[in-house]
Amino acid sequence: MLRTRVIPCLLLRGQGLYKTVKFKDAKYVGDPINAVRIFNEKEVDELLILDIGATPENASRISNSCVT
Amino acid sequence: MEPTRADIGIFDNVARPMRFYFVHSYYMEPADPAISLATTMYSHPFTSVAGKGNVLAMQFHPEKSHKYGLEIYRNFLEHFTEC
Numbered sequence: 001m002l003r004t005r006v007i008p009c010l011l012l013r014g015q016g017l018y019k020t021v022k023f024k025d026a027k028y029v030g031d032p033i034n035a036v037r038i039f040n041e042k043e044v045d046e047l048l049i050l051d052i053g054a055t056p057e058n059a060s061r062i063s064n065s066c067v068t
Numbered sequence: 069m070e071p072t073r074a075d076i077g078i079f080d081n082v083a084r085p086m087r088f089y090f091v092h093s094y095y096m097e098p099a100d101p102a103i104s105l106a107t108t109m110y111s112h113p114f115t116s117v118a119g120k121g122n123v124l125a126m127q128f129h130p131e132k133s134h135k136y137g138l139e140i141y142r143n144f145l146e147h148f149t150e151c
Contacts, residue, residue, distance in 0.1 A: 002110065003087065043134050045089060 007046040008039050012062060013053035026052070069108040069116055069128075076105055077147035078117070078124060082139045088116075088128035089137070095127055122148040 010032060011018045017035055018026040029035075032049075039047055054060035069086045071079045079086065088108075095114040098104050105124070106117035118125045124144065130137030 045132070045134075 005046075006044045007048055008044055009048040009050060010035055011050050011052045013051070018052065020052070069106050070113075071106045071117075076119070078105065078119070078140060078143045080139075080143050080147070082136050082143075086136055087133070088126075088130065089132035090116075090128045092127075124148070 011020060011026070012032055013026065015032075017029050017032045019029045020026045036047065049062065051060035051062045054062075069088060071086075090108075093110060095116070096118070098115055098118050103118045103120050104115040105119050106115070107113040108116040108127075116127045126140075128137075130140045133140075
């Protein structure tokens, strides 16, 4: 039986989770750890975490904080 | 996925109905049907888990299969190794 693969995308800037519309007007939506916990309870297949605060000058250090 | 050999122990305590993360749709037909431990339905039933002794082969990715895959790893350690 084929199931739909669900992969939520979490946009991270600093310590917070944000939501954008057409990549603009970022609105704060909450704590990323909490979002991860909720999606984990819903048994999503993968989680895509994007650091929208990273720039070429200031590269993302998201991988260091993911180890939990 | 349906186990054909439920006594093997690798599926103990795995929540039903079991579901796993398949990346491809390839499968192999065992020459010896006794090594087919589980089948999955995808247009027709195919062997998704094969094994003999402490060698197990799975077409899906247990590490991407949430609590179902985690339990498989736990069962493997408890029932198939000296740990």
